[in-house]
Amino acid sequence: xxxxxxxxxxxxxxxxxxxxxxxxxxxxxxxxxxxxxxxxxxxxxxxxxxxxxxxxxxxxxxxxxxxxxxxxxxxxxxxxxxxxxxxxxxxxxxxxxxxxxxxxxxxxxxx
Amino acid sequence: xxxxxxxxxxxxxxxxxxxxxxxxxxxxxxxxxxxxxxxxxxxxxxxxxxxxxxxxxxxxxxxxxxxxxxxxxxxxxxxxxxxxxxxxxxxxxxxxxxxxxxxxxxxxxxxxxxx
Numbered sequence: 001x002x003x004x005x006x007x008x009x010x011x012x013x014x015x016x017x018x019x020x021x022x023x024x025x026x027x028x029x030x031x032x033x034x035x036x037x038x039x040x041x042x043x044x045x046x047x048x049x050x051x052x053x054x055x056x057x058x059x060x061x062x063x064x065x066x067x068x069x070x071x072x073x074x075x076x077x078x079x080x081x082x083x084x085x086x087x088x089x090x091x092x093x094x095x096x097x098x099x100x101x102x103x104x105x106x107x108x109x110x111x
Numbered sequence: 112x113x114x115x116x117x118x119x120x121x122x123x124x125x126x127x128x129x130x131x132x133x134x135x136x137x138x139x140x141x142x143x144x145x146x147x148x149x150x151x152x153x154x155x156x157x158x159x160x161x162x163x164x165x166x167x168x169x170x171x172x173x174x175x176x177x178x179x180x181x182x183x184x185x186x187x188x189x190x191x192x193x194x195x196x197x198x199x200x201x202x203x204x205x206x207x208x209x210x211x212x213x214x215x216x217x218x219x220x221x222x223x224x225x226x
Contacts, residue, residue, distance in 0.1 A: 034213060043115070043201050043217025044154065087153060091213050098144075098169065099215060101153030 004088045009106045012082075018075040020105050022088030025069040031092050033064060034099070035073045037084040044087065044101075047073065078109045114138045115218035117202050123224045130189040132221050134202030143185040144203040144215065145169075145177060147196075154201060160185055161207065192225040199223075 005023040012018040024033065034049040048055055048062045050071070055062045061074040075082055087104040115136045124130050134143065141162050146154040146169075156169030158177040166177060174196060178186045189196055199222050203215040 032213065036215075041199060041220065043203070043219055044215075045217070046214045049213070098156055098159065099154075099213065101146075101155070103151075103153050 004090055004102055006086075006088050006102065006105045008103065009108070011108050011110055012075075012078045014080060014109055014111050015077055018078040018082065018107055018109070020073040020075075020086050020088075020107060021070065022073070023070045024088070024090045027068050027090050028092075031090045033062065033068075033071050034089045034091060035060070035062065036087045036089065036099075036101075037082075038087070038104070039081075039084040047086075078107075080109050080111065083107060083109045113219070115202060115204055115216055117200075117218040117221050119221060120219065121222045123226065124192055125226050126193055128192050128225075130192050130223065132187045132200055132202075132223070134185045134187070134218055136183050136202075136204045136216075136218075138204055138206075138216060139182075140204040140216070141182065141207045142205045143179065144205075145175075145185065145187045146201045146203065147171065147198040148201065148220075149198050157187065157200075189223075189225075192223075194225045197223060197225045 032051050035047040036044040038044045048060050050062045064071045085104040085106050089099050118133045144159040145157040148154045155171050160166050160179045163179050176188045199220050201220050202218040205215045
């Protein structure tokens with residue numbers, strides 16, 4: 001599975017959009033980009049995933065660059081409850097289902 | 112009721128003791144996983160199982176064993192606990208269904224301390 005690189009921490013003002021970047025320059029054609037988050041030692045929570053196209057769901061949007069070497073998770077209106085560690089994970093569609101977690105980005109949403 | 116439950120939620124034990132952590136799920140998923148998380152780090156995969164007859168080692172299986180008693184139950188054992196197994200342990204499940212789907216559902220975690 002491709003390795004990912006994320007900034008260790010970011011701040012965001014409440015109500016503003018939070019844009020969390022992820023680099024995955026060695027991603028291969030059959031690998032998906034997944035985002036999870038973990039709120040204060042709770043079990044991680046799935047947010048969104050994508051292959052090539054941008055994706056949106058009720059929680060967030062995922063923007064994947066055309067060359068697929070990087071992506072951005074967007075929380076459109078961050079709230080204090082979005083304060084968490086966000087993990088960007090790249091995994092193959094033929095993968096055994098394993099997720100390789102890096103250290104993620106700690107997002108602090110401030111009032 | 113929670114879809115993925117773990118028992119116990121907290122456990123303190125002594126070096127050399129045998130410990131079993133249990134995981135149950137009501138999601139009807141075939142796949143189940145055990146992870147551990149050390150402070151300030153991401154999760155690391157210990158074992159995973161695709162069905163009752165399938166058990167696979169993950170990144171850090173040494174010192175651990177597992178049992179898949181039924182589709183809904185997956186237990187993790189520490190045969191002889193040691194202090195560096197002090198960690199937060201998570202169970203997760205996923206559906207084998209659609210290609211590319213790797214959405215895993217996590218339990219609340221078990222905080223294990225080995226003295």
